[in-house]
Every structure is written in C-alpha cells, then in structure tokens.
Amino acid sequence: MDQRPPARTPRRAGTAVLLLSLALLAPACTAGTGGVEGRPGASGLRDPYFPKLGNGGYDVTHYGLTLDVDPDGQTLRGTAEITARATQDLSSFNLDLVGMTVESATVEGRPAAVNRAGGELTLRPDAEVESRLHRGRTFRTVVRYSGSPRTITDSDDSEEGWLRTADGSVALGEPTGSMAWFPGNNHPSDKASYDVSVTVPEGLTAVSNGVLAGPPRTAGGRTTFRWHTAEPMASYLATLAVGRFGTRTTTMAGGIKVFTAVDPESAKASARTVARVPEVVAWEAEHFGPYPFSATGAIVERKGDAGYALETQNRPFFPGPPSIGLLVHEMAHQWFGDSVTPESWRDMWLNEGLATYAEWLWEEEKEDTPAQDSFDEAYEDDANWAFPPADPPSAADISEQPVYGRGAMVIHKIREAVDDDEEFFALLAGWTKAHRHGNASTKDFTAYVEKATGQDLTELWDDWLYGRSRPAADG
Numbered sequence: 001m002d003q004r005p006p007a008r009t010p011r012r013a014g015t016a017v018l019l020l021s022l023a024l025l026a027p028a029c030t031a032g033t034g035g036v037e038g039r040p041g042a043s044g045l046r047d048p049y050f051p052k053l054g055n056g057g058y059d060v061t062h063y064g065l066t067l068d069v070d071p072d073g074q075t076l077r078g079t080a081e082i083t084a085r086a087t088q089d090l091s092s093f094n095l096d097l098v099g100m101t102v103e104s105a106t107v108e109g110r111p112a113a114v115n116r117a118g119g120e121l122t123l124r125p126d127a128e129v130e131s132r133l134h135r136g137r138t139f140r141t142v143v144r145y146s147g148s149p150r151t152i153t154d155s156d157d158s159e160e161g162w163l164r165t166a167d168g169s170v171a172l173g174e175p176t177g178s179m180a181w182f183p184g185n186n187h188p189s190d191k192a193s194y195d196v197s198v199t200v201p202e203g204l205t206a207v208s209n210g211v212l213a214g215p216p217r218t219a220g221g222r223t224t225f226r227w228h229t230a231e232p233m234a235s236y237l238a239t240l241a242v243g244r245f246g247t248r249t250t251t252m253a254g255g256i257k258v259f260t261a262v263d264p265e266s267a268k269a270s271a272r273t274v275a276r277v278p279e280v281v282a283w284e285a286e287h288f289g290p291y292p293f294s295a296t297g298a299i300v301e302r303k304g305d306a307g308y309a310l311e312t313q314n315r316p317f318f319p320g321p322p323s324i325g326l327l328v329h330e331m332a333h334q335w336f337g338d339s340v341t342p343e344s345w346r347d348m349w350l351n352e353g354l355a356t357y358a359e360w361l362w363e364e365e366k367e368d369t370p371a372q373d374s375f376d377e378a379y380e381d382d383a384n385w386a387f388p389p390a391d392p393p394s395a396a397d398i399s400e401q402p403v404y405g406r407g408a409m410v411i412h413k414i415r416e417a418v419d420d421d422e423e424f425f426a427l428l429a430g431w432t433k434a435h436r437h438g439n440a441s442t443k444d445f446t447a448y449v450e451k452a453t454g455q456d457l458t459e460l461w462d463d464w465l466y467g468r469s470r471p472a473a474d475g
C-alpha cells in the first residue's frame, strides 16, 4: 500500500519506446569487436517514490559542467563531461534530463547515438567503444546541450529545477530538479565530485557549490566563475544562482572557507543572521561531529524568489533573510543529508527529523526552550500524525509535517533511551562519522543506534518510526 509509484511519475510510453530501443540496441549486441555481450543500463533505480530517477549500469565519479547563462532570455548552453565507472558490461546507458536540446553526445570521444523519452536520455556508444565498456571500466561521456531550462512542478505543487528570480535565476534540485539544468545520474545514491564553470554577463555573479577554483575572469563583457566541489555531492544538492549579489569570503577556525552571497535587497535584513554562519557551524560541529566540508556559507535571494529554503551543499539557499532557526536547520543538513545522504527518498526523515531536532537543540541551549517542550508541542499537533515518518504514503508527502516533526520526535525518544547527553551527542557524531560522504538508509540508522546503545529498541521503532497511531507520549 505504501510503495506505490506516485501518480505523477512520468511513465514512459511503454511499448513504442521499448520497440524503438530494441531496434536501436539489437545491432550493438552482436557487433562488439571483443565479443562483449553488453546490455543496456537500467533506466531507473527503482526508488520507492521516484522509480525512474537515476540510472543503472554505472556510477558517476565526476561532473564537469561548462555553462553559459543568459539571464535575460533565461537560456543556457552547456557541456557536461561525465566521468563514470561501469558496473556492468554496457551496450547503452541512460542519463536523466528534461527539456533542453541535446546537440551532440560522445562516449570515450566517439559520437554516440542519442534517444530521448520523457526524462530519459539514452546514449548508445559505437561498436568500438562498446567493446571496451566492461564492468569496472571508467569512461567519459560528453553531452552538449542548450535551451531554456524548465521549472519543474513537484507532486506537492512546489517548484524546483530552474527558477527565474528578480534579477537572474536559481537552480534547486530537491528531489528531482537537477535534470532541468544538467544531464546526470539523478538519484541521491550516486554521489560525485563537481567542477562547475559558469559564464554570465559582466556585473552578475554565478554562485554554485564548493570553492572558487580561482578569481573570476572577465573577457568581452562576460565573466566566468569556476566552482570546485571536491567532496561527494548528490545531484539534488547542486545549485547555481545567477544574479546581483554582495559576496564575502572569510575563513573560519579550522580553515573552512565561508562564502556568502546576498541579494542587495536582502542585505540589511539578513546581515546579522548571515554573520552567524561560522557560529552555527561551530556549534553544530560540537554536537554532530566535525564539519564535513571544506567550505560553507549561504545564498540569500529576495523574498518571492522561491517558496522554500534548501540545504544546497556547502552553502544553503534562502529565499529571503533567514531566521536563526532556519539557518540552524539548513546548516544541520550539511551533516544530515549532504554528508550522510539518504539511500533513497524513503529515508527523507533522516534528513528532516535530524535537522528539525537541531533546531530543538538550539532552542534548548540558546533560547531556554527545552527540547521536551518542542516534543510536547509536536506531539499535540495532529499534522504530525498523518503517517509514519519512515513511510510517507506517496511522493507528494516526503516533505510533509510528519517527516519533520515526528522524525524529530524519534530522535528525542532515542535521547531518552540513551539517558545521558554526552552519550547521545557521541551517538550522533558516531553516525555522521560512520557514513561521512556516503549514503545511509533507515535500516542502517536503527541498526547503528541499537549497536551503539546496546539496547533492543524494536518497540521505539515500531511505535514512533513505523506505527500508524499516536503512542502514549511517555511510551
């Protein structure tokens, strides 16, 4: 009942596409010079909520994106160089991409056949390349594309992908939007490093994840910003904000670079909170373990530019001046979500429950509101009891209240079970250490907590994580 693919999931035109693919692929299967029997990589990773997201048959290790953005026309011309390792002998494979025109594609430097259907871009390398695409091989794909990147409306009616802002654009990718602006393996389970080089009209700034690989260069009225993300990043956390920004670079204790980009309209109202980025990062590091990345910061747009904040890697995005609580929440995601990334979209509560609990902890320590009070309030809120946090009924629900509030209640219950704050924080830090820069599932989490505490917590999980009804508050 729970694992139904959501109604909004674009289904491929089954038979027609299948026949077309077979026609395309059949010759390749026999033409391999080395006698390789490659087979097509799967067109999706069977995510419980978004079965077509991501692709099978390979793992991306690096994205090199070279982008030219025209904010007036909201157009993008891009080259994506994708380095990947084959996890099977491949005759063809898919990337996720919606909209845009694919101008050309090569695999290992040789032209590849291109087929498109829905959000799937299928590349079939020529016979000579195919004969080398063995399992374990690293190969390079280059896709040239252009067009007006799309805004994607999610099943919960929020907008992601490419959003127009008052003075430019911003790319936001949770859960599916990265495929609006670059082709890739668009699922949180395939993390990679990134180099994003963006050219925009002089006077505008292009902000992405990671660190600047060098000073911006201007030539012929256009400026190029080169961003480097060394640590693994899930595609939903990649961002690109183009517009007028006041930027600031500082270095905090431990050498972490702090890069903030603030829309001038939001500068005054956000100055105090944005100045607290290093304080929040340091406070969270005390509770959750060392900050997992070499850079941090924030991107602050103006109100109305997007409907929500997002924990884009290294520097969270805010659609206007954030409250300190929201900064605490988005920054906590750098540990819970960005460094330790959900295995699938069903594990979303690990992101939102822990980030919400970070807010409760902040309020407890800084604002004299014990986490118990936040728990009690959440407990009384009927919205938290619509469904169990580890089992949202559909894709439209992965960002709903139970994933946040009831997710945080689960963490509070673990704290109660541990009954010692030093041990509890060591448990959180141990979790972020165990899966640093990786992926983890709900099962990984419950197994980890039981091992770390030496307790059988079956009842806690049954009641608070998976149960459909409201347990007794002290149960």
Ligand code: TRP
Pocket (backbone or CB within 6 Å): 158, 174, 175, 308, 309, 310, 311, 330, 352, 398, 399
């Ligand atoms: N992750 C964001 C936050 O908690 C909220 C959010 C934005 C979201 N877009 C989403 C959650 C899509 C789930 C799906 O700050």
Ligand code: ZN
Pocket (backbone or CB within 6 Å): 329, 330, 333, 351, 352, 355
């Ligand atoms: Zn969140």
